[in-house]
Amino acid sequence: MPNHLLLGPSGGSISDVGGAGETRPLLTMIDVTRALSVVATARKVSDEEEEEEGGASSLNSAVSSVGGKRAERHGLAGDDHDAERACFRVVSDEEDGEGSRKKLRLSKDQSAVLEESFKKHSTLNPKQKLALAEQLNLRPRQVEVWFQNRRARTKLKQTEVDCEFLKKCCESLTKENRRLQKEVQELRALKLSPQLYKQMTPPTTLTMCPSCERVSNPATTSSPANPQPSGQHQYSNHDRQTTASWVPFPLEPLFLDSIPQRS
DNA sequence: CTGCTCGACTGCCTTACATCA
DNA sequence: AATGATGTAAGGCAGTCGAGC
Numbered sequence: 380m381p382n383h384l385l386l387g388p389s390g391g392s393i394s395d396v397g398g399a400g401e402t403r404p405l406l407t408m409i410d411v412t413r414a415l416s417v418v419a420t421a422r423k424v425s426d427e428e429e430e431e432e433g434g435a436s437s438l439n440s441a442v443s444s445v446g447g448k449r450a451e452r453h454g455l456a457g458d459d460h461d462a463e464r465a466c467f468r469v470v471s472d473e474e475d476g477e478g479s480r481k482k483l484r485l486s487k488d489q490s491a492v493l494e495e496s497f498k499k500h501s502t503l504n505p506k507q508k509l510a511l512a513e514q515l516n517l518r519p520r521q522v523e524v525w526f527q528n529r530r531a532r533t534k535l536k537q538t539e540v541d542c543e544f545l546k547k548c549c550e551s552l553t554k555e556n557r558r559l560q561k562e563v564q565e566l567r568a569l570k571l572s573p574q575l576y577k578q579m580t581p582p583t584t585l586t587m588c589p590s591c592e593r594v595s596n597p598a599t600t601s602s603p604a605n606p607q608p609s610g611q612h613q614y615s616n617h618d619r620q621t622t623a624s625w626v627p628f629p630l631e632p633l634f635l636d637s638i639p640q641r642s
Numbered sequence: 643c644t645g646c647t648c649g650a651c652t653g654c655c656t657t658a659c660a661t662c663a
Numbered sequence: 664a665a666t667g668a669t670g671t672a673a674g675g676c677a678g679t680c681g682a683g684c
Contacts, residue, residue, distance in 0.1 A: 483649060486684075502675080523674090524650055530647080531676070 485525070489515045493522070497529050 513521040
């Protein structure tokens with residue numbers, strides 16, 4: 380089943396369209412489409428000159444072998460594909476050496492239209508592909524390739540962003556782990572000397588409710604919206620609280636504040 | 643000259659559909 | 664008629680090449 384048929388009206392993210400058993404990325408997608416489109420539209424090419432000279436025709440002059448694999452596989456050299464053949468004719472007329480892969484640079488306008496289309500849906504159905512190709516005076520194969528490359532590069536960019544984020548998470552967790560280990564060591568040392576143990580103040584991070592004997596973390600039980608005095612616990616409210624809001628241990632690790640936020 | 647970007651290609655995988663035993 | 668095996672078409676992705684800036 381063609382993957383585009385699986386997509387909803389919005390087209391979905393690229394992680395949705397993998398045909399080969401691709402899974403969703405671990406992390407929420409950050410919109411790198413915008414970033415990439417900025418790069419694309421900011422490209423400094425001599426497109427304007429090209430357009431002034433009639434860019435479309437010059438575009439079609441630079442094409443490589445006959446539509447690549449698809450043409451080979453699906454017999455595009457046959458009579459059913461006049462459009463493709465027409466393009467090929469243009470190429471064979473103007474191209475000198477066989478097998479030479481001339482570089483085509485899409486014009487600014489063409490890129491912009493493709494970008495707009497990609498924003499709407501990252502994959503195209505055959506109709507959309509043909510329409511776009513016609514609109515931009517490109518071969519359907521070129522539109523197809525552009526979308527494939529665009530998906531690949533968006534995914535790559537997203538992977539880089541995710542990687543950076545995970546690195547920062549890892550750093551934070553390592554830091555927090557060291558801190559906790561140090562705390563454990565300190566507590567063990569104190570336990571070995573009962574005199575000091577009696578005199579010590581309660582652990583900095585965890586406190587126990589004397590009424591219910593549950594451990595809690597003052598830092599997490601008081602939210603910014605509902606601030607409690609530092610280290611103070613609303614024991615009298617226990618019977619009014621649901622079990623969901625009062626758990627033996629903090630639901631979120633203390634160090635979450637130090638984990639970088641994804642924008 | 644070098645590095646980067648990006649259009650194009652290849653090879654492989656998956657899915658849908660048609661055909662046949 | 665229903666069913667499983669097989670072949671084909673079509674689409675996607677990863678990896679790569681190479682032209683152009």
